[in-house]
Amino acid sequence: MLNPYLTPDLHGIGGRIKVRNDDFCVQEIPLYVPSGQGEHVYVSIEKTGISTFQAVRRIAGALGIDPRAVGYAGLKDARAVTVQTISIEGVDPSQVEALDLAGIRVLSVDRHTNKLKMGHLRGNRFTIRVRDVPKDAVPVATQILDILARRGVPNYFGEQRFGIRGDxxxxxxxxxxxxxxxxxxxxxxxxxxxxxxxxxxxxxxxxxxxxxxxxxxxxxxxxxxxxxxxxxxxxxxxxxxxxxxxxxxMLKFFVSAYQSALFNQLLAQRIASIDRLQKGDLAWIHGRGAVFVVQDAEQEQPRADRLEISPSGPLYGYKLTMAQDAPGEAEREMLEEEGLTLEDFRLRGLKFKGARRPLRFPLREVKIEYDEGLLLSFSLPPGCYATTVLNEVIKPSEHAAEE
Structure with a gap:
């Protein structure tokens, strides 16, 4: 399920990622610091080679609690070394500190007043090694990343969103x-x-x-x-x-994946101009998560050039606010092609209200060096996929064609 690139005119460097778990390292950037008080135990864990779901199940099983008592701010890859915080309700911190589980290391334990929920993080810091590339890959990757830093990164949902079967x-x-x-x-x-x-x-x-x-x-x-x-x-x-x-x-996860796939399709249609506003766009205000209708695209474009605002796309749901004019027409056409209405997302026990998502995201704190391959470091906002950055640099579809 490869999506079109923002930098199709620049050849990718190829190479391999995730040869070893420590080739792909992720560290959460927390939204807030635990207060030291409260009924929720905040646990910073380092997990290796297992998914967030697997880590939660193992920890809950070892503590004899329902997995639903465990909160987390984001889902992290299995084939990676990741540092993230989870919250556990109603347990003694000493029980958590004593955990000895395969693939999981407890780094610190604290207390806070609320359960961690999805999105409760400022972002993620990635350090990724691309192996089997020559040293002259550094200037090529630098050129691509410079464009992404200037124009923004296409905010595709990554392929891991669609499971090992891709369905x-x-x-x-x-x-x-x-x-x-x-x-x-x-x-x-x-x-x-x-x-x-x-x-x-x-x-x-x-x-x-x-x-x-x-x-x-x-x-x-x-x-x-x-x-x-x-x-x-x-x-x-x-x-x-x-x-x-x-x-x-689990059912919510599947419907969310469907929303993600439709968003990706609409983003692919606008990939060449994701940094250009159109009349009728619902512009996303970065840093606030709010949107407004673009009445005069030319007047608002300087803010988009500074990556203060971006066009947004739909995560379809029964209360979704659609864009207007040409962008809104594209959103309605896609829904019609699927044979659906917004009201169809009001399911028994699974009510999806819908939301807007920016078509691009800012790339921050970029560092590139050569160490047993190309070593990339960068920070992304929550909910954004490092694989999108890597796909632009590596261009996997080019090298698949060569093979």
């Missing part, structure tokens, strides 16, 4: 369309080569109608899939019941 958005689409059967058939069927052999086997059993064999074949960590198969065994053909056996948090 979380398709699952979300079926939920929004309320096609429970299509959702379930994709959720537990359709083997994918990127998955582990055991998972592919379990899916193949489903495809062949052998649900009993599938039930015992699912690997650890795929309890939701196993639960759905159990429901189908006990209640054949009750697709909606099977969907409702999946935790709401």
């Amino acid at each position: 979380t958005h398709l699952l979300g689409r079926e939920l929004v369309r309320q096609d429970a059967e299509a959702f379930v058939r994709r959720f537990v069927g359709m083997p994918h080569p990127a998955e582990a052999p055991q998972a592919r086997r379990a899916r193949q059993w489903v495809e062949e109608g052998n649900l009993a064999s599938s039930l015992d074949a699912w690997p650890r960590g795929m309890e939701d899939e196993r639960r759905v198969v159990r429901v189908l065994l006990d209640h054949p053909g009750e697709w909606t019941r099977a969907v409702r056996s999946i935790p709401n948090k």
Whole structure:
């Protein structure tokens, strides 16, 4: 699911990322400092080679608590070394300090009054090594990054948003369309080569109608899939019941991925001019998260040139404010092509109000050096993907074509 580049005229440097976990390091930039008081224990952890979801499950299991008692400000890659803060309600700090879990190291423990929630961070600092590139890749990468720093980085949702199978958005689409059967058939069927052999086997059993064999074949960590198969065994053909056996948090993730995919498509349509305002745009005010209707694009453009404001795109939902004029027409056309209305995002137990998202984001604190490959460091706002920056520098589609 490669998106068009902002710098298509500049060849990428190629190379490999994430050869080792420590080739991709992420450190959260916190929004606030814990107060030292309160019922929520704030834990700074360093995790290696596991996802945020996996870390939360391991920590909750070790403490004997519900994973829902654990809060976090953002989801971090599995194939990386990441430092992030989580909050845990109603536990003794000494219990947390004593944790000894694979892939997780407790760095510090404090207290605060509220649970951490998604978005409760100022941004993320990345240090990424691109291996198998020559030293003369440095000036090429510098030229690309200079353009990104000046024009802004395309605010695509990264490919990790769409899962190892690349289909979380398709699952979300079926939920929004309320096609429970299509959702379930994709959720537990359709083997994918990127998955582990055991998972592919379990899916193949489903495809062949052998649900009993599938039930015992699912690997650890795929309890939701196993639960759905159990429901189908006990209640054949009750697709909606099977969907409702999946935790709401996971279903929300799928619908969110669908919103993300539609946003990416609209961004791709405007990629060549993401730094240019149009009449009718809902301009995003960086630093405030507010939007306003652009009445005079020429008058507002100097603010866009300074990266104070940017065009925005839709994360569709039933209360979304659409852009006007030509930008709004493009947003309405996409929804019509999907055969949906905004009201379709008002689902049972899954109400998606919708939001605006800037089409680009600022790139800050950029550093480049050569150390066992190209070593890049930069800071991004929350919710923005480092892979978008890397894709512009590496141009993976160019090198895939060469191979």
